[in-house]
Amino acid sequence: MSGTDAGRAITGAGLSALGYHILLAAPRGDGHPVLVLPGLGAGDWSTIVLRRTLHHLGYAVHGWDLGRNRGPTADVIEQVPQRVASLADRFERRVSLVGWSLGGIYAYAAARTHPGLVRQVITLGSPVRMTHPAQTRAMAYYRWNAHRHVPERLLPPSEWDQPPLKMPATSILSRCDGIVAYRASMLPPGANRANIAVMSSHFGLGQHPAVLWAVADRLAQPEDDWRPFRPPLMLRMLFPTLPELAGEAVRTR
Template sequence: MPTTRRRLPRALLLTEPPRAGIDLAALLATWPLLATARRGDGHPVLVLPGLLTGDPSTVLLRGVLRALGHHVSGWSLGTNRGPTGRVVRDLRARLDRLHRESGRRVSLVGWSLGGLYAQELARARPGSVRRLVTLGTPVLRHPPWVRTLSQLVDQGTRLAPGTGGFARPWAEAGSLRVPATSVLTRSDGIVDWTACRYPPGRHRENVEVRGSHLGLAHNPAVLWLLADRLGAPEGSWRPFSPPPALRPFFPRRR
């Protein structure tokens, strides 16, 4: 069902950087616990960054997952300047290559706009994708979603001189047929959290964490969730449940 676009409180946007610093401090405090998270089985994991960022923004996330035994790759396409034709072609080819060379399905992790890329890749290549996890991504597909994201992309051109000509977000035909987890935070100062929720469905879940949008890639709750979701056996599904020590990072609302 379409929803109306809400105006995000300005204070949330202005406090995003310091709140992201708090998320990093929380990671350092919980590092010993993260070392005990579920181990990976070596299947390929492709991590896609947000708008106007690149692989450096996900170095810590990928490093943690790699330390836990996951075979992790960055997107290797420089700064994310929107879903241009080259980006779409290269991501499809990258997914196909990881699947072919490993002989295993690929898990996709996308942060913000990168999550939309991951979602559309999963729609296009369901036979190549094992699982999808999005972080602070507006996963709903309806006209307000397209308008809102297009406006976000347009705003990005003003933030980064010389990056005009952004393509609109691309959409693949067909339904999303892979297990999917959407991670959201109600204190997101960049993306409206209400657009980050999947409708109820089989093998769909929305998990709320405490923290900022900019800190999602190093939020300890997110890293634990990623280790748990990516480390689950292929073909299995159980709703995510945090360990007691991390439950304060996961608000419980009904």
Template sequence: MPSSLSFRAPSLALLVTEPLRALLETCAAGLGQPDAVQGDGHPVIVYPGLGAGSMTTAQLRGHLKACGFAVYDWELGVNRGPEGHFDDWLGVLVERVRAVHARHGRKVSLVGWSLGGVYARELAKLCPECVRQVVTLATPHKAIHDANHAGTLYRMLGGDTSQLTPELLDRLGRRPPVPVTSIYSESDGLVCWQGCLEEPAPDAENVAVDASHLGMPSHPQVLRIVADRLAQREGRWRPYARQRRTLRPRSTAPSRSRK
């Protein structure tokens, strides 16, 4: 795995195509929905990316609900970054995880997109007894400070980067003590995909998709992978086995019977 010094931000060519690619991916999602899997009803909290809110993860949450999971939005509106001291602010999110855990009497899976994935990882470190697994979408946990184009948006939203000390950056790069799936795209136009990669471990994996950064929460392939990961039996986590078909085809052509 490359060192943080070798990370590079995506090209400007990829960056400028992000909105159009995300729109096309959202339209494609309407043409073929991923197959529903049989969930076990355990609770799932979904965290949006920087500058995004509940609407941006609605399609992901809707699919997971259709699969039978008890799905929760993070319920803090638009993600403008941590408010105040990072660890104090995380404490508010920890209480939310503990409350959902107590309500269901079951461990909670955390799904985070981009910066939301950073939250999910840190929450799993703070209350691992409440967390079943973490799934991140385009989360550059090893390239938070640079090698991405999200820093400009973060500063525009009033984010304070002074807290990103070497000690905190090192902490953010360490994986939580629960099973982790990192979904990433080499054509990501906002963040360095190499910075999204987890270190090899028996309960950690990296799953590649061909998606834009902005389109991740609505991309049919991503929806299917997330649901597949959450549908595993608790305590029986296994690496993702890629399947050939990711969409239900909508064909109107009559089938030919074989003689």
């Protein structure tokens, strides 16, 4: 992991601006509700590009409305699952969850709380398979806010010890991630699960064109006909193949 992640995020923002026209060709949405959860230390302001993109593609997109993400506070633990249930009831459709970094951990927890209300889970640089604190550079900030968190016994169990989610799950990860070790984001092979590698900084994941395309592609999958990710030829170079993902080799259309 590198300490230059923030600087590379600025470069990624420029790439996003240059690649915006490419997203005009992205798969269109079907109007189902999408809840976007920010990473540690961030709030809904950090997901504006991602949410606006999905809104323009035709989804009913919602931020989490819980201010800055300071870790697993009582409000987070209680209200994220409640938000999922509320959106599912309001739209009378299952909700897709998109979680960035720690937001992805919340997304998994909410999906396990309400498996019948969640359509799919997509994570961006989320350490869903983390086995050691050294796999993330965010641990100092997390511990600094520990006094705000619920007792450890109330935290959701580690995903490492859990069976696979019942709904489709996608992990978008980057070997260039300077905050979360990409191996901590890798899902084990299995039906309705996918790892999609991109070339982005951690802080740039929410605005990188490859990430935006991958999220749009996954959200556009028919509700009961989820298929493996295959990037379009024009974006193939933005989706590197990692040796660890050799068993999930991605083919172009």
